[in-house]
Amino acid sequence: MLKSNWHTHTYRCGHARGKDEEYVLEAIKAGVKRLGFSDHCPYPGVVDEGIRMNYELLEDYCSSVKYLKEKYKDQIEIYLGLEVEYDEQFLNTLIEYRKEFDYLILGQHGLYNALDEKSYFISTDKELDIYCNSIEKACEKGLVDYIAHPDVCLWSYPRIDEKVIEVANRIADISLKYDVPVEANCGSGVLRGMMSYEDGLRYAYPTNAFFDVFNKKKCKIIIGLDIHNPELFKTEEYLNRVKDVLNKSGCEYDEDYDLIADAKRRKEKFLYI
Ligand SMILES: [Zn+2]
Ligand SMILES: [Zn+2]
Numbered sequence: 001m002l003k004s005n006w007h008t009h010t011y012r013c014g015h016a017r018g019k020d021e022e023y024v025l026e027a028i029k030a031g032v033k034r035l036g037f038s039d040h041c042p043y044p045g046v047v048d049e050g051i052r053m054n055y056e057l058l059e060d061y062c063s064s065v066k067y068l069k070e071k072y073k074d075q076i077e078i079y080l081g082l083e084v085e086y087d088e089q090f091l092n093t094l095i096e097y098r099k100e101f102d103y104l105i106l107g108q109h110g111l112y113n114a115l116d117e118k119s120y121f122i123s124t125d126k127e128l129d130i131y132c133n134s135i136e137k138a139c140e141k142g143l144v145d146y147i148a149h150p151d152v153c154l155w156s157y158p159r160i161d162e163k164v165i166e167v168a169n170r171i172a173d174i175s176l177k178y179d180v181p182v183e184a185n186c187g188s189g190v191l192r193g194m195m196s197y198e199d200g201l202r203y204a205y206p207t208n209a210f211f212d213v214f215n216k217k218k219c220k221i222i223i224g225l226d227i228h229n230p231e232l233f234k235t236e237e238y239l240n241r242v243k244d245v246l247n248k249s250g251c252e253y254d255e256d257y258d259l260i261a262d263a264k265r266r267k268e269k270f271l272y273i
Pocket of ligand 1: 013015040228
């Protein structure tokens, strides 16, 4: 099992199971030494049923994680983070989160625009460009500490083509330019198993198309469990699926990455534009 996992959800987002404490107990049993909670962040006034917690739950999320951090401090290090999308309209909220939380990860789930339009389904070149632009903005502004599932757009985009390779290169360049690692994600992309696309059978993500490029450009790669159920700490099956993809691309990766040290450095550098 990973020694450090920075991608952990709670029931508050509406699509994860179990009590917060169960995640901690199962992580300890599995041998995890550093556990970061990074539930889907709320935006004030936005209700996204089954996608993210409501803003009213944020305080309870913070106090629960802090309580567990103290209670289990002799057995595991616990950190308080959030998974955010870049959304211009909520830039002030994101900056507040940046200051208050130990770290933030970027999960740019589609063409996210919390107020006007929520489309998780990317299927055109233009949409891929918007996706990349959002990732670039978040990194350029120093808001996030890693790019979660950088190829999440490929669950809906129907094929690996030249445009996809261009996007992979662009995200690799963003990662290098702003020194923000990319994540190989053990969440639903591998949980669902191989899927049939125009380019053949593959996991929705992570994909060799992206990780070949990340390997070639020597991006820093972190594995994230993206865990939505404490029971999943009991198996390494999905982690191994991700490692298979990484090994096939020849990637080196860090299973014990100190995200907090990097987050502190970034916050000092950017606090605050
Ligand atoms: Zn989720
Ligand atoms: Zn996640």
